[in-house]
Amino acid sequence: MKTMRQKTPLKVVPKSAIKSRGNSGNSLVKDPVQVYCRVRPPPCDSDLTCLRVTDPHTVVLTPPQIAINFKVANLKETQYMFKRVFDVSVRQHDVYLTVAQPLVEALVRGRNGLLFTYGVTGSGKTYTMTGDLQHRGIMPRCLDSLFRTIADFQAKKYTFKSDRLNGFDILSEAEILLERQLELNGKLTKSSRKKDLDQEVASQASVDPSEISGIDEDNIYAVFINYVEVYNNSVYDLLEESTIQKTLQSKMVREDSNHNMFVHGVTEVEVKSVEEALELFQVGQKRKRMGHTILNAESSRSHSVFTIRLVQAPVDLQGENVVQDRNALTISQLSLVDLAGSERTNRTGNTGQRLREAGNINNSLMTLRTCLEILRENQQTGGAKKVPYRDSKITHLFKNYFDGEGQVRMIVCVNPRAEDYDETAQVMKFAEMTQDVQIARPTPMKVDVGLTPGRRKANQLFKLAMNEVADKYQLSPFVSETNSDPTEIDLGLVYSLEPFRVDMKLGSPESDELIRKLCEILRLRIQKRKLLGDDFNARQNRFRMNLHKLETENLSLQTNNTAMKGVVEQKQQKIKALENKVELYESTIDDLNRRNRQLEEKVLTLQTQLNQKTQLLNQKEQEKERQRKKFTSKIAVETEKKSRELEQKLMEQRSKHEDEIREKDKRLRLVSEIVQGTPIPRGRSSSVDRDMPKMETTPNVKSLVSAYSTPIASRPGTAVSNARHRRSRSAGERWLEHRAVNPVPLGTILQPYYNNSKSVTKLSDKDVVNHKATKYCLISQDADTEGELETKLFKGDVIPTSGGGAQVVFNDVEFLKQYSPTKTPPSRKRSSNFVTPSAPPLAEIQNTNSKCSTGIEGHAAVTQNKRSKH
Numbered sequence: 094m095k096t097m098r099q100k101t102p103l104k105v106v107p108k109s110a111i112k113s114r115g116n117s118g119n120s121l122v123k124d125p126v127q128v129y130c131r132v133r134p135p136p137c138d139s140d141l142t143c144l145r146v147t148d149p150h151t152v153v154l155t156p157p158q159i160a161i162n163f164k165v166a167n168l169k170e171t172q173y174m175f176k177r178v179f180d181v182s183v184r185q186h187d188v189y190l191t192v193a194q195p196l197v198e199a200l201v202r203g204r205n206g207l208l209f210t211y212g213v214t215g216s217g218k219t220y221t222m223t224g225d226l227q228h229r230g231i232m233p234r235c236l237d238s239l240f241r242t243i244a245d246f247q248a249k250k251y252t253f254k255s256d257r258l259n260g261f262d263i264l265s266e267a268e269i270l271l272e273r274q275l276e277l278n279g280k281l282t283k284s285s286r287k288k289d290l291d292q293e294v295a296s297q298a299s300v301d302p303s304e305i306s307g308i309d310e311d312n313i314y315a316v317f318i319n320y321v322e323v324y325n326n327s328v329y330d331l332l333e334e335s336t337i338q339k340t341l342q343s344k345m346v347r348e349d350s351n352h353n354m355f356v357h358g359v360t361e362v363e364v365k366s367v368e369e370a371l372e373l374f375q376v377g378q379k380r381k382r383m384g385h386t387i388l389n390a391e392s393s394r395s396h397s398v399f400t401i402r403l404v405q406a407p408v409d410l411q412g413e414n415v416v417q418d419r420n421a422l423t424i425s426q427l428s429l430v431d432l433a434g435s436e437r438t439n440r441t442g443n444t445g446q447r448l449r450e451a452g453n454i455n456n457s458l459m460t461l462r463t464c465l466e467i468l469r470e471n472q473q474t475g476g477a478k479k480v481p482y483r484d485s486k487i488t489h490l491f492k493n494y495f496d497g498e499g500q501v502r503m504i505v506c507v508n509p510r511a512e513d514y515d516e517t518a519q520v521m522k523f524a525e526m527t528q529d530v531q532i533a534r535p536t537p538m539k540v541d542v543g544l545t546p547g548r549r550k551a552n553q554l555f556k557l558a559m560n561e562v563a564d565k566y567q568l569s570p571f572v573s574e575t576n577s578d579p580t581e582i583d584l585g586l587v588y589s590l591e592p593f594r595v596d597m598k599l600g601s602p603e604s605d606e607l608i609r610k611l612c613e614i615l616r617l618r619i620q621k622r623k624l625l626g627d628d629f630n631a632r633q634n635r636f637r638m639n640l641h642k643l644e645t646e647n648l649s650l651q652t653n654n655t656a657m658k659g660v661v662e663q664k665q666q667k668i669k670a671l672e673n674k675v676e677l678y679e680s681t682i683d684d685l686n687r688r689n690r691q692l693e694e695k696v697l698t699l700q701t702q703l704n705q706k707t708q709l710l711n712q713k714e715q716e717k718e719r720q721r722k723k724f725t726s727k728i729a730v731e732t733e734k735k736s737r738e739l740e741q742k743l744m745e746q747r748s749k750h751e752d753e754i755r756e757k758d759k760r761l762r763l764v765s766e767i768v769q770g771t772p773i774p775r776g777r778s779s780s781v782d783r784d785m786p787k788m789e790t791t792p793n794v795k796s797l798v799s800a801y802s803t804p805i806a807s808r809p810g811t812a813v814s815n816a817r818h819r820r821s822r823s824a825g826e827r828w829l830e831h832r833a834v835n836p837v838p839l840g841t842i843l844q845p846y847y848n849n850s851k852s853v854t855k856l857s858d859k860d861v862v863n864h865k866a867t868k869y870c871l872i873s874q875d876a877d878t879e880g881e882l883e884t885k886l887f888k889g890d891v892i893p894t895s896g897g898g899a900q901v902v903f904n905d906v907e908f909l910k911q912y913s914p915t916k917t918p919p920s921r922k923r924s925s926n927f928v929t930p931s932a933p934p935l936a937e938i939q940n941t942n943s944k945c946s947t948g949i950e951g952h953a954a955v956t957q958n959k960r961s962k963h
């Protein structure tokens with residue numbers, strides 16, 4: 094008789110009670126981000142360096158002379174402290190042991206981890222993370238340690254399957270078979286590429302042995318990997334089969350129900366060994382290069398994210414099969430990120446596509462920096478500033494590490510050569526700041542299924558013992574007759590009618606006694622048989638009742654199940670609809686972000702253009718103004734020159750004309766004397782004579798010149814002796830002052846003074862005649878050639894004419910001028926703010942004479958007005 098296999102009394106603790114991920118992390122204990130610094134050897138021995146390691150926690154950065162701000166900013170030596178500094182002598186294995194092994198241990202214990210390398214281009218990030226054939230990096234070592242540790246507890250068959258929503262399904266045997274068939278039908282063609290990679294992977298796989306502690310032996314483990322790259326702010330799946338032929342398809346970053354970020358629809362491949370994992374990594378690497386060729390960029394200028402996901406499921410009571418419950422799974426992940434190198438674009442001399450790429454890389458690194466700065470600020474000040482994770486895909490992917498729970502570690506890679514100083518200083522500042530960011534300490538994620546710990550080991554021991562027993566007792570009465578398998582032992586309650594041991598020999602003297610004993614035994618047997626029959630019937634009845642109960646329960650469960658299935662289906666449809674919506678919104682957000690970026694760039698370009706145009710316009714305006722001034726002054730000078738020339742010509746013609754008239758008059762007089770015998774007296778009223786007195790009384794140019802030149806030429810500097818400078822105070826003088834409407838106030842100490850005067854701005858004949866003025870003074874104000882104010886006083890005598898009018902005969906000009914003492918006076922020896930005018934040049938005297946020698950007679954209003962403007 095074979096006993097029924099006991100079902101495990103599954104007791105799954107609700108997930109929400111066990112997993113306190115997501116934003117609940119705020120109240121938990123927090124640890125700072127651990128930052129390590131690795132210094133690579135200088136590329137050439139002759140390279141100047143700017144960095145030295147002073148102890149295992151400190152580096153000192155010394156500004157070299159080639160630093161950008163070396164001279165201006167007075168740069169000083171700076172010391173940076175980190176959790177640990179690895180100098181050039183530290184081996185890859187030691188870096189792995191210190192930084193990454195604790196993360197693998199945490200992974201096995203169900204905790205998430207993130208490790209990223211950060212630094213300037215060529216500082217050794219890829220070397221540290223991946224390494225080369227001789228010096229394996231962190232990633233192959235993590236895989237190696239993990240597989241060494243879980244080797245004995247790995248799922249031997251496909252039991253888990255990624256559900257593409259950041260979770261896993263546990264597949265039944267039938268489903269596994271179906272999967273296998275699909276695989277055989279050629280849906281998965283891994284083997285075709287295997288040969289090419291075998292050699293490469295074989296060498297990658299052999300690393301220093303290193304096992305980790307913390308394994309739970311009551312679990313079955315499965316390892317999945319996914320590998321993506323973030324390039325131009327888009328996420329590309331490097332393990333997707335279709336990637337080979339098609340152009341790369343960008344993937345969405347989404348958040349699952351536990352607030353973990355994941356790449357939606359990413360290919361997750363279950364790997365059974367380090368070799369398999371590395372093979373896939375190499376495939377990804379090749380696709381990455383291919384992708385870049387498609388996008389016309391050869392260098393690996395992207396962020397690589399290699400994620401190891403570990404799924405753990407508890408074993409059942411027998412220690413062999415997985416507990417078939419999704420909620421009993423523990424899923425943890427370790428992301429190994431090789432960030433693209435930060436660089437100063439003007440140093441690399443990149444242009445076009447490369448420059449844009451560098452811009453993108455720097456943008457995403459800048460976003461990472463901004464996120465960490467705001468996070469730190471929020472933590473230190475208790476603020477709630479929005480952390481812009483969504484601004485870049487790489488920070489969006491890291492969101493749940495910084496916001497939720499998980500260990501975050503960073504390795505800052507540094508190239509010590511002097512040329513990198515400026516970028517290295519930036520990297521160091523960022524790294525130092527990152528150490529202040531606190532991350533919630535992950536709580537253990539162990540799922541309690543209510544089973545006794547150590548059952549797997551106990552089961553193995555039990556089996557071993559049974560095998561030994563089976564070997565020893567080949568024909569053991571304990572071995573079931575119906576079962577050929579010696580290990581299948583009936584451990585149930587044995588009801589037996591004891592062995593019939595009586596030795597019966599009839600006809601002997603003890604026969605009676607024997608028969609009596611036999612009767613007794615038979616009676617007991619009958620009794621026992623009855624007892625067993627009753628017991629059997631009772632058990633049968635109990636069993637029947639139980640069966641009936643079970644069937645009833647089963648029926649109600651089936652009904653419930655059908656109802657639940659309907660509900661689940663509805664919910665799944667709802668979820669699907671919501672997911673579609675989310676996808677739509679996310680693509681819209683991405684679109685809007687892209688458009689926003691484009692518009693911002695356009696605005697910037699337009700702004701620059703506008704500024705340039707405004708500058709050009711201003712320059713043109715200034716040039717125009719300069720030209721205008723230049724031409725105005727030129728015109729003024731030219732006009733002045735021309736008018737003087739014209740007046741000069743007029744004067745010459747007039748004097749010529751007068752000479753001719755005088756000659757004619759002389760001849761006429763001679764002719765008349767000859768004809769009449771009497772001389773014609775001078776001053777007769779002929780048209781010629783009428784003009785003559787005016788001409789004769791007006792001092793001609795020569796007399797004026799002699800009046801000016803004689804005293805100055807003979808006795809320079811003795812102008813006081815000149816009769817013209819004697820100001821007559823005789824009572825009979827009446828002055829008529831003729832000045833502009835709004836004269837510029839004279840700042841001179843010496844002011845024109847008239848004893849008995851009348852001031853007019855517009856001269857009329859009445860002013861001259863009725864006022865009985867004897868003296869006339871015309872005040873003219875003008876700018877001299879150096880821009881100084883020059884006041885000229887043209888003075889003359891008012892002489893009544895025979896026609897009843899009056900004429901002004903100009904006979905004196907006074908100048909009033911001021912000069913700045915700091916300015917060299919123009920060819921004057923006397924330095925004073927009062928300059929005595931010397932004799933004006935001949936041209937000016939003639940000019941003035943021509944202006945002034947016109948008498949005020951005949952009441953020519955136009956002439957008077959013109960004169961008043963002088």
Ligand SMILES: Nc1ncnc2c1ncn2[C@@H]1O[C@H](COP(=O)(O)OP(=O)(O)OP(=O)(O)O)[C@@H](O)[C@H]1O
Nearest residue numbers: 132133134213214215216217218219220221433434
């Ligand atoms: N610690 C080290 N010891 C010896 N060689 C190193 C070390 N670090 C880096 N190198 C060498 O320096 C070169 C550049 O390193 P690597 O490619 O890792 O730089 P990177 O920071 O990843 O650059 P990028 O940002 O451009 O990808 C490689 O040839 C690598 O072998």
